[in-house]
Amino acid sequence: MTAKKTAEDPEIPEGEGRFPWWVWVAVLAWLVYAFLIGPFALTSPRG
Amino acid sequence: MMQHQPWPAPGEASAVYWVLVVLVGAGLLAFMLWALYGKMRPRQWTTAGYHALGALVIIMTLFTLVLYIIPAHQAQQIPPTARAWDWKPGESLKDPGGSGLEGQPYRGYLVYLANGCTYCHTLYLRPEDIKTGWAEGAKPDEVSQMGDFVKYPFTMLGTQRDGPDLTVIGRKIPDMKYHIDHLVDPRKFKPKSVMPTYRYLSERDLRDLAAFLVSLGNEPQKLRAGIAPPPPPTEDPRIAKGRELYRSAGCVACHSVDGSPNVGPTWKGLFEHEIEVVLPDGTETKVLADEEYIKESIEQPAAKIVKGFQNVMPSYEGRFSDEELQALIEYIKSLR
Amino acid sequence: MAERAVKLWLFSSLVWLALGPLIGALMSLQFLWPNALNFLADLNLAYSKARIFHTNIVIYGWIGMSFVAAIFYIIPKLCGVELKYPQLAYWAGWLWNLAVVLDVILIWAGIVGNPLLSIQPYEYAEAPLLVDLLIVLCAVAIIFSVHATVLARTKPTLYVSVWYLLGGLYTTAITYVVGNFLTLAFSGLGNQIIHAWWLHNAVGLFITPLGLGIAYYLIPIASQQPVYSHRLGILGFWTLMAFYPGTGLHHFLQMPMPTWIGEFAVVSSVLLAIPVLAVVVNHLATPAGNWRKIFDSFPLRFAIFGSVYYLFTCIQGPFQTTHAVNWFVHFTEWVQAHAHLALTGAFTCYGIAAILYIFPRLTGRQLYSRTLANWVFWIMAVVFPLFYLGFTHSGLVTGISINILGNTIYETISAVWLARLFRTLMGAGVVLGFALFGYLIVRSLQVGPKFAEGMSEVAEPAAARVERRVTAS
Numbered sequence: 019m020t021a022k023k024t025a026e027d028p029e030i031p032e033g034e035g036r037f038p039w040w041v042w043v044a045v046l047a048w049l050v051y052a053f054l055i056g057p058f059a060l061t062s063p064r065g
Numbered sequence: 066m067m068q069h070q071p072w073p074a075p076g077e078a079s080a081v082y083w084v085l086v087v088l089v090g091a092g093l094l095a096f097m098l099w100a101l102y103g104k105m106r107p108r109q110w111t112t113a114g115y116h117a118l119g120a121l122v123i124i125m126t127l128f129t130l131v132l133y134i135i136p137a138h139q140a141q142q143i144p145p146t147a148r149a150w151d152w153k154p155g156e157s158l159k160d161p162g163g164s165g166l167e168g169q170p171y172r173g174y175l176v177y178l179a180n181g182c183t184y185c186h187t188l189y190l191r192p193e194d195i196k197t198g199w200a201e202g203a204k205p206d207e208v209s210q211m212g213d214f215v216k217y218p219f220t221m222l223g224t225q226r227d228g229p230d231l232t233v234i235g236r237k238i239p240d241m242k243y244h245i246d247h248l249v250d251p252r253k254f255k256p257k258s259v260m261p262t263y264r265y266l267s268e269r270d271l272r273d274l275a276a277f278l279v280s281l282g283n284e285p286q287k288l289r290a291g292i293a294p295p296p297p298p299t300e301d302p303r304i305a306k307g308r309e310l311y312r313s314a315g316c317v318a319c320h321s322v323d324g325s326p327n328v329g330p331t332w333k334g335l336f337e338h339e340i341e342v343v344l345p346d347g348t349e350t351k352v353l354a355d356e357e358y359i360k361e362s363i364e365q366p367a368a369k370i371v372k373g374f375q376n377v378m379p380s381y382e383g384r385f386s387d388e389e390l391q392a393l394i395e396y397i398k399s400l401r
Numbered sequence: 402m403a404e405r406a407v408k409l410w411l412f413s414s415l416v417w418l419a420l421g422p423l424i425g426a427l428m429s430l431q432f433l434w435p436n437a438l439n440f441l442a443d444l445n446l447a448y449s450k451a452r453i454f455h456t457n458i459v460i461y462g463w464i465g466m467s468f469v470a471a472i473f474y475i476i477p478k479l480c481g482v483e484l485k486y487p488q489l490a491y492w493a494g495w496l497w498n499l500a501v502v503l504d505v506i507l508i509w510a511g512i513v514g515n516p517l518l519s520i521q522p523y524e525y526a527e528a529p530l531l532v533d534l535l536i537v538l539c540a541v542a543i544i545f546s547v548h549a550t551v552l553a554r555t556k557p558t559l560y561v562s563v564w565y566l567l568g569g570l571y572t573t574a575i576t577y578v579v580g581n582f583l584t585l586a587f588s589g590l591g592n593q594i595i596h597a598w599w600l601h602n603a604v605g606l607f608i609t610p611l612g613l614g615i616a617y618y619l620i621p622i623a624s625q626q627p628v629y630s631h632r633l634g635i636l637g638f639w640t641l642m643a644f645y646p647g648t649g650l651h652h653f654l655q656m657p658m659p660t661w662i663g664e665f666a667v668v669s670s671v672l673l674a675i676p677v678l679a680v681v682v683n684h685l686a687t688p689a690g691n692w693r694k695i696f697d698s699f700p701l702r703f704a705i706f707g708s709v710y711y712l713f714t715c716i717q718g719p720f721q722t723t724h725a726v727n728w729f730v731h732f733t734e735w736v737q738a739h740a741h742l743a744l745t746g747a748f749t750c751y752g753i754a755a756i757l758y759i760f761p762r763l764t765g766r767q768l769y770s771r772t773l774a775n776w777v778f779w780i781m782a783v784v785f786p787l788f789y790l791g792f793t794h795s796g797l798v799t800g801i802s803i804n805i806l807g808n809t810i811y812e813t814i815s816a817v818w819l820a821r822l823f824r825t826l827m828g829a830g831v832v833l834g835f836a837l838f839g840y841l842i843v844r845s846l847q848v849g850p851k852f853a854e855g856m857s858e859v860a861e862p863a864a865a866r867v868e869r870r871v872t873a874s
Contacts, residue, residue: 181449
């Protein structure tokens with residue numbers, strides 16, 4: 019890897035990727051569960 | 066989010082708090098959208114810009130710290146309850162169990178700290194504990210309130226329960242001698258316990274720790290006045306022997322003598338009363354708690370189980386002489 | 402001198418890695434055969450006390466020292482300069498070791514009621530005040546040296562690792578001062594609330610940012626790929642700094658306190674899913690174009706496994722803070738299992754990856770045995786998850802028995818005995834893995850083949866080397 023690198027290059031180059039679409043699905047599902055379903059779900063505390 | 070806790074809070078969050086929450090939430094959403102889809106200029110931050118970002122990291126950290134300091138400060142202003150633990154350094158407590166031992170609860174608290182007791186025992190009762198196995202004989206009005214803790218110099222509520230909660234252990238077993246014996250050899254009283262032995266502690270440490278345990282769950286003013294529990298004035302010597310056995314043989318660990326429920330049924334008012342029991346084959350019946358029944362319950366606990374309890378009691382067959390057995394029965398008789 | 406500093410921190414951390422988990426295994430034995438092991442209590446090693454040694458040695462001795470070693474190596478690389486004030490960095494290493502030793506000795510001695518020498522009542526900050534002061538001195542030296550290095554950099558842009566590492570050092574300092582000193586100013590429940598702030602931030606603002614900074618360096622460089630996303634780097638870092646600091650009170654959800662601050666902690670914890678996904682997607686997508694590197698590069702393997710464990714930890718973490726789950730698992734070993742997933746799984750893997758990567762470049766020697774390295778890897782990849790599952794199982798059974806069936810703790814102990822035995826056996830396996838790792842490193846000092854940049858960190862077996870030479874010619 020040292021061979022490929024030129025002097026002014028940063029040690030590690032950075033890409034421009036974004037979240038894959040399924041991450042949004044996961045985050046939304048998680049928020050819906052945590053705030054809307056979880057508190058009233060089967061597993062609610064007794065009493 | 067779910068339900069409001071039954072304890073009094075020192076002022077819930079104000080409107081300012083909610084405005085703040087909305088602002089911060091909106092800001093974060095905007096930031097997220099920018100970070101993911103916004104236009105990014107070529108990354109050429111000046112050193113001053115980096116310093117500003119570094120300062121922002123520190124500010125964000127301190128922001129939540131302030132949010133925590135507000136209720137922390139409020140919690141210190143709560144008026145203490147009558148049962149608030151308020152033992153002072155150097156103050157000593159006489160064993161209400163009548164053994165004549167004395168110990169310093171405050172120093173005992175430090176011994177509790179130094180030996181890591183807090184990693185298996187908690188010092189607070191939650192409302193839901195009362196309905197589950199965590200409570201082990203605690204009463205509903207013993208659920209912890211803020212005012213209970215105001216006088217503690219520092220708190221060790223605990224995050225883990227590998228043993229029972231100790232919030233009211235002193236109310237349940239007001240006996241220093243028992244606690245010392247239990248610390249030295251836990252499995253003498255609780256055969257299934259996994260608690261390590263604390264026989265390596267000095268005698269003073271043990272006494273102070275026991276005094277601390279006795280101080281838990283009892284109103285300090287009453288303990289200081291020597292009120293709990295009052296020793297009976299005159300009595301049959303067999304009763305005294307029975308009381309001694311009640312402690313030394315470990316009955317105290319599961320059976321109360323003041324009517325409160327524990328792991329096993331209370332002994333108060335037991336004698337010559339009709340009680341509902343479950344036989345090994347599951348049939349329910351009523352028996353009179355006479356001498357025969359008590360003898361049988363000690364030697365073969367599984368033969369008749371009091372309704373509403375589980376049989377966890379080991380058999381004591383052969384542990385007591387006839388004379389000792391009679392002393393225990395006399396003691397139970399005295400608890401009308 | 403800078404090299405000597407890195408070496409000192411790195412090799413010290415190995416000693417603590419061998420010791421800390423071993424004490425943990427000794428503790429778990431006491432849950433199984435308490436009577437037979439009464440003699441351990443006579444040596445002041447009853448598990449209530451041993452737990453303090455276990456957590457403190459692992460956090461400050463192993464995680465702390467290996468991470469600082471990595472920081473001293475990585476920051477100069479990313480800044481294109483030598484480490485500044487290496488003398489300071491070197492002597493801070495000795496002082497840090499002294500602090501950890503003193504911490505263990507003082508708590509072992511069990512001094513009662515001395516303001517300077519007695520244990521403090523804060524989880525993970527049990528270190529007596531004297532030790533706290535030594536640690537603060539070290540931290541000042543570390544921060545001074547690292548910050549000066551960053552200021553003297555020749556590359557103007559700071560790579561995401563540098564934000565995490567430098568930012569993480571500052572948040573570590575704040576957190577440590579809060580946990581060990583600010584708590585002294587509060588009594589009653591106020592004390593507990595500040596304690597809670599420290600308790601979770603010991604992980605969230607100390608171990609997490611430093612560990613992630615190290616992984617952000619190792620994964621791209623070991624897989625020879627650019628980092629997947631600059632944007633996700635920004636998102637992950639700033640949302641971490643926004644959501645993590647407020648989570649501490651989820652450890653005391655039902656304690657008597659104002660409801661709003663408890664809910665604030667829960668909401669913060671739930672939102673942690675966002676920075677976690679940003680970081681993990683970034684880590685796992687980076688080597689995507691070059692996956693075969695994972696067969697060759699041990700640092701990459703460990704770092705990737707670290708990130709996978711980090712993902713599991715941080716899915717489980719927000720999940721168990723919600724009331725719907727918390728009432729059921731609170732106070733049980735489920736929570737301790739979770740802590741092990743974070744520290745033994747994620748961050749120890751990062752630490753091992755960092756050492757595997759740095760060692761050859763520091764000493765000029767490859768690690769001598771691929772077989773041994775594979776053993777360590779498979780122990781972390783197979784035995785450790787089993788250890789975690791046994792631990793969690795024990796917690797679940799406790800939760801069911803006490804919360805649903807209404808049994809007391811004594812009636813529950815026999816139900817979890819087998820799970821605890823399993824946990825101990827698997828835990829012993831993990832301890833063995835750490836011992837093998839220590840042996841691998843120390844032995845490589847003597848017999849490791851010569852290393853040059855571009856070679857694999859772990860030497861290939863002699864036969865394979867010969868074969869390749871033959872095919873090449």
